[in-house]
Amino acid sequence: MNAAMKEANAGEGLTERQRAVLEQALRLLVDGGEKALTTAGVARAANCSKESLYKWFGDRDGLLSAMIAFQASKVRTLDVTAETLDGASLGAHLVAFAKDLLEVLAGDVSLALNRLAIGQASREGSKLGHLLQERGRRQIGRRAGALLEAGRKAGLLAFEDAEEAYGALYGLVVSDWHLRMLLGEAPGDMKKDFSRRAEGAVAAFLTLYGTKG
Amino acid sequence: MNAAMKEANAGEGLTERQRAVLEQALRLLVDGGEKALTTAGVARAANCSKESLYKWFGDRDGLLSAMIAFQASKVRTLDVTAETLDGASLGAHLVAFAKDLLEVLAGDVSLALNRLAIGQASREGSKLGHLLQERGRRQIGRRAGALLEAGRKAGLLAFEDAEEAYGALYGLVVSDWHLRMLLGEAPGDMKKDFSRRAEGAVAAFLTLYGTKG
DNA sequence: ATGCCATAGTACCGTACGGTACGGTTCGCA
């Protein structure tokens, strides 16, 4: 594996070593929160030197940004193939999307990064917040947008503003669960309800935007 | 004003002086985030001594908890009088509730306290998170619950699980706006849409749970 | 007047963190 290969398959301009370091940093963040994410701690956990951290990422904020970008680069939302949709398959796709959304939001890495970005949102013009928004929400929003658009093209959904319809779907699926998990409510207690919750939310969404009613 | 009076009209066991100090602490938090909320900074801003802070609130976490409890004690949700509801007044009440909800969530003190609690959620068993949840959400949830129950008693709403119906209303109203504001998106850009948003959400909610359709 | 209590202001201490500098080691390459 030459240098070009190393740089290529990361999705970002990162070497394997740097990705391994970011992985350890994420682990630290998940386990102990932002307070545990010290430069010395990352260096110790990843068996690298602080000097290398500063050389690679500039400063602590650069490390945080790199962690967000790295995590986002790992979560690739596979685009739905534009197959022919009928009522049942649209419903199934929507339920699958809803479950995935809940699973992603309840993931410990996602929760930790959201907590990190929110905690830093007051200062620094919320740079991390915008990064997280851009890298995370845009991706999953596109998948939903494509799905909704396909449903409309197939005559199964009726809406004028796709953004509004997506907002309704998101709200029905997530409600205040995300905030509650961010505030510390154990996700473990909730995960068993994800399926039921996703199905109920999709049923309500189809009542609002489906053409069958 | 005697000592008993001082203690009485706060809603918490706080003297006027202590409430004034907490007010300054909230101001500091709103302006500069958690990083700006140092014991020395609070003492300087409130013209009090650090020793008094520790005497009154124990330690820094006690100060944070007191800030949350104090702020919650200020926001009293006036319970709706159980008047006779018709379709129009129920809709108006729901829209008013939705607007209030959005206004509260977009308030800078609310955002700052939520950011604070979320930032500390990883460690300490999320004590602040539970406190915020208990003091804030329960209040507004009760108001919504009473309203929904009144609507059902009047034959205007149909639902089996009030919690589920409330979750749908909340999701339709808030969607991901709260998270976006927590991540730093300027609330100023959104506030002008609150009315339209509240009305649309209530219309969708009535489509789902109203008895007219 | 006098003693008591609460509190402001300040000085102080220990610690922990961000960031830098330096010696020693490994590895690729000529």
Place this chain on the structure above:
DNA sequence: TGCGAACCGTACCGTACGGTACTATGGCAT
């Protein structure tokens, strides 16, 4: 084999914060 780059481990520095101690001051009751 020798050289240089990258990097690890550690030591170091300045700063800032949480928390404590001490003094001074003003009000209040006896």
